[in-house]
Amino acid sequence: MKTESLEAIWRTVRSIPRGQVVTYGGVARLAGLPGRARLVGYALRVAPAALRLPWHRVVGSGERIVFPKQSREHAEQSRRLRAEGVKVINGRVQRRSAVDLDEMLWKPR
């Protein structure tokens, strides 16, 4: 049922850890709905505000923010992500591998 799908998506989004981002397609896949990225967008659009979903952790393919650069949503998402330590440059979330590499080179010892 469709409400089932929406709930599965909401649960999945709710499970995204702080400081981590997942693509629309990724959420769909994790929710057991492969190939239905658009439904994820719809699910987030109609999600009850009461759920307090971390919608800002969901990005487009290539870890790009899907909202138009000038939009309020775009600014909002960038702000929220940066508030969690996620680097966002030019509407693009910096690759985690680069961050991990930095951690590796600095942490040891």
Next chain:
DNA sequence: GTTGTGACATTAT
């Protein structure tokens, strides 16, 4: 029932 529109993704030009 048909058509247009998306908080999208992937592949091919």
Next chain:
DNA sequence: CATAATGCCACAA
């Protein structure tokens, strides 16, 4: 990098 074509599918008109 930019565009277009497809696939996907819920919803509104």
